[in-house]
């Protein structure tokens with residue numbers, strides 16, 4: 001089978017190419033999620049039995065974000081697995097399976113969106129100052145998690161690569177480490193102020 005070759009000029013006019021070259025380009029969406037993952041309708045069949053009809057959302061339709069942490073496809077595949085699990089648990093009864101899917105999936109979807117906001121958000125150089133703060137935070141967590149792994153978790157960017165952890169579990173680890181850092185920071189600051197006041 002020969003390869004199909006189409007010259008660019010045949011599919012793109014010079015005006016369109018010019019417009020594209022001069023355009024500012026698009027923007028990635030802000031991380032966002034949808035909490036309603038399904039909708040059930042009922043319809044009367046010819047023999048007057050009511051049949052459940054469902055609309056179900058998966059993938060980017062329920063969690064939409066820039067490709068910062070490479071989780072779009074992974075999360076979409078997880079949605080499929082959770083829907084499959086819900087259908088199995090309910091013997092393919094759509095009226096039960098879709099609400100079950102929603103209840104199983106929504107919290108993880110919410111956690112995923114929070115993780116996208118904090119894991120690696122400044123990689124396009126949008127804000128130099130916030131990029132610096134993020135880098136300090138990143139390396140602080142990296143060092144602390146290497147020195148005291150029982151107390152501190154690695155930064156979220158590393159944790160999302162562990163497929164055995166759900167997004168909710170990852171967020172819980174990240175939040176716990178944040179709390180410990182705040183407490184230690186407060187103790188250090190308090191100790192410093194006491195020493196200064198003492199002298």
Ligand SMILES: Cc1cc2nc3c(=O)[nH]c(=O)nc-3n(C[C@H](O)[C@H](O)[C@H](O)COP(=O)(O)OP(=O)(O)OC[C@H]3O[C@@H](n4cnc5c(N)ncnc54)[C@H](O)[C@@H]3O)c2cc1C
Nearest residue numbers: 058059060061062066067068069070071072073074075076
């Ligand atoms: C630049 C970039 C880099 C990315 N990098 C990664 C990565 O490294 N790792 C990762 O996991 N994810 C990555 N993603 C995200 C990933 O591509 C998406 O999360 C994933 O494709 C979502 O799958 P989906 O099936 O939900 O949607 P899509 O893949 O968008 O599928 C939707 C389909 O529906 C079709 N469609 C739309 N409207 C209609 C209509 N009215 N009628 C019929 N068909 C329609 C579209 O043509 C499309 O084929 C990246 C995304 C981008 C933009």
